[in-house]
Amino acid sequence: MDATKDDTGPALPPAIEAAWGLRGRPPKGPRPGLTLAGIVEAAVRVADDEGLAAVSMGRVAKELGAGTMALYRYVGAKDELLTLMVDTAYGGPPGAGDEGRGWRAGLTRWAWADRSALRRHPWVLLVPIAGPPLTPNSLAWLEDGLRCLADTGLAENEKMSVLLLVTGYVRNESLLTAQIVEGSRAAGIAPGELMPTYRCLVARLTDPQRFPALHRVLAAGVLDRDDDPDDEFVFGLERVLDGVAALIDRRSTD
Structure with a gap:
C-alpha cells in the first residue's frame, strides 16, 4: 500500500x-x-x-x-x-558515486554534500526542527545514507543512529562555523585574524600556573593562525567515522 x-x-x-x-x-x-x-x-x-x-x-x-x-x-x-x-x-541527495569503495567513502560523500547544502543556505540552521524527516527530499537523503550502510552488517536501528550521529555532527559544525564567522564580522576582525587575536587575548587573561594545559597549547603555536575550516571538518568527520568503523568491526565478530 x-x-x-x-x-x-x-x-x-x-x-x-x-x-x-x-x-x-x-x-x-x-x-x-x-x-x-x-x-x-x-x-x-x-x-x-x-x-x-x-x-x-x-x-x-x-x-x-x-x-x-x-x-x-x-x-x-x-x-x-x-x-x-x-x-x-x-534539494535531492548526492546519489550514488562510490560503488565498490565501501560504506566510508559513501558516507563521507553524503556528509560533505549535507555540509555544502548548509553552506549554500545557512539560514536553514535557524529553522526549528519540527520532528523526524517527512518531506520528499529529506526522505531521499535518508534513503541515500542508509544505502551507504547497506553492507556493513549493522542492525537497522544502528544504521539510523549512525545517520543521526553524522547529521548532528555536520549540523553542529556548520552552525558553529557560521556563528564564528558572523561574530568575527560583527567585531570587525578581518578574515585570517580571528585565532591570532584570540591567542593574544587568552595570553593576556591567563597565566601558566593556573592554566598550564592552555599555555602548552599557546606555546605550541596552535592559535597562531586561522585553520582552514575544511581541515577542522575533516578531522571531526574522520573521528566520527572511526567510531562507526569500530562498531562495524565489532558487529562482524559477534
Whole structure:
C-alpha cells in the first residue's frame, strides 16, 4: 500500500501534504500564474539574500508581485512555508558515486554534500526542527545514507543512529562555523585574524600556573593562525567515522 494514500493512520501535517502534492489544487483566482513551487523558490531567494528574519508572507508576495492573501491559497501559514523552504533548499541527495569503495567513502560523500547544502543556505540552521524527516527530499537523503550502510552488517536501528550521529555532527559544525564567522564580522576582525587575536587575548587573561594545559597549547603555536575550516571538518568527520568503523568491526565478530 502507498503510505501517502493511507488515511487510517495519523493525519499528515499540512506542510507534508503540500510537499508531496497531496492537497487539492487551489481554486482559480486572479493570479493563476502563482504556483506552490514558485512561492517556495521566491521565499528561498529572500532568505538567501536578506536572511531568515526577512521571510514573511508579505515579503514573499512582494517578491512575486502578488498580493499577500493570494499566497494563502497555496500556503496556509509561515511555518508551513519554512518546512517547504528547507526541503527545496536541500534539494535531492548526492546519489550514488562510490560503488565498490565501501560504506566510508559513501558516507563521507553524503556528509560533505549535507555540509555544502548548509553552506549554500545557512539560514536553514535557524529553522526549528519540527520532528523526524517527512518531506520528499529529506526522505531521499535518508534513503541515500542508509544505502551507504547497506553492507556493513549493522542492525537497522544502528544504521539510523549512525545517520543521526553524522547529521548532528555536520549540523553542529556548520552552525558553529557560521556563528564564528558572523561574530568575527560583527567585531570587525578581518578574515585570517580571528585565532591570532584570540591567542593574544587568552595570553593576556591567563597565566601558566593556573592554566598550564592552555599555555602548552599557546606555546605550541596552535592559535597562531586561522585553520582552514575544511581541515577542522575533516578531522571531526574522520573521528566520527572511526567510531562507526569500530562498531562495524565489532558487529562482524559477534
